[in-house]
Every structure is written in C-alpha cells, then in structure tokens.
Amino acid sequence: DAGITQSPRHKVTETGTPVTLRCHQTENHRYMYWYRQDPGHGLRLIHYSYGVKDTDKGEVSDGYSVSRSKTEDFLLTLESATSSQTSVYFCAISESGREIEQFFGPGTRLTVL
C-alpha cells in the first residue's frame, strides 16, 4: 500500500472555526490532491499540487486553501468552517511519469456543527 496518512481521521468542530487537515506521504510523489466525498456527488476535486509551493484549484475550491511547503505534506485549511463543509475528505498522490495512477489515503470525516 502507498504510504499515505491523513490526520486527524475524525473531527467535530463548530461553525466559524478554522480547521486544518493534513496529508502526509512517504512515497516522494510529485502530485498531491484533496477531494471531498458527499452523498449523491461522488468525489470532487478541491485543490491539487504539482510540486512544493505549486498548487491550483479544483472543481470545488471555494472556502478552502492549501499549502505545500515540503514534498511530503499537503495541508487543507478551512478558514471558517461552515456546515456545508461537513464531508469526508480524501487525499491522493501520484508520481511523475505515472500521473494517472492515484493512490488514496484513508479519509478524514469532518463534521461542522
């Protein structure tokens, strides 16, 4: 299995509070992605990174920011969490030359009350 961990695995927070989710990889892969999974929507891309300090928006980026200061870590931040951001968040990685093969982390369940 690809070495991808996500922390925390579960989090409950209140509306208006900032939240940061962490994705950590030990594979030294170039590309990292954040998706959210909601019933009736499948997985949707939030942001992705194509290198250290290089990030871009995905389909549902409003309300989210990301940072990647090291190859192994990709952080997803909700500046002011809202109930609509209650979801399961998945991190994925892929390597240069085999970009289409994405490996997923175990997911983080976030509940915003």
Add this chain to the structure above:
Amino acid sequence: AQTVTQSQPEMSVQEAETVTLSCTYDTSESDYYLFWYKQPPSRQMILVIRQEAYKQQNATENRFSVNFQKAAKSFSLKISDSQLGDAAMYFCAYSEGTGTASKLTFGTGTRLQVTL
C-alpha cells in the same frame, strides 16, 4: 467540463453470478483514461481497473472486465463469479492525459449488494 454519469444507484447480484455496472461520460478530448474504483465499508478507495482511450482492447483484471465503447462514450464494468467481498460502492472516473496532474472526475457511484 467533463461529466461522468452512473445511472444505477444500487445493484444486487447473487454470489457466483455476473453483474454489469453502467457508466457514461461526456468529453471532447480524444486522449483520456477511465477507471473503476471500489469503496468498501472501510472507506478506502481501491483502483479496480483502468482503460486507456487509445486502446481498442477492453481491459481485464481477473474477474473484472470492462466494455469500453468510445463512440458511445460508455464504460461498463462486468464482475464475474461475484463474491461477498465484492459488496461495495463502485465509482466510475475519468481523467485526461499524462504529463501533468491527473484530475479525476467521478460519477455518483453504484452500491453493489451481493446476496447468498
């Protein structure tokens, strides 16, 4: 924008039987990739099979095979000799060519139930 449609929210199959899950997609690109992912109750996303659009031959992985109809933009998954462990959500996904970040577009999923 590319879209992926799975019109079967739920399917059921008896153990040892064969089931086919449907997927259609919309794109104007000629170079792309299609995938089926399995998500068991553990929530882990597992790649089942993938198909390169430039390949005419349908992909096969053990009991899993696809029927790729490029002109019809159809990509169905056939599971043969179904097993209890096949019970899961199955997602069809689309991605464009390599050389850059591979941004997956997913369908809404089909929940597969396997009965004795």
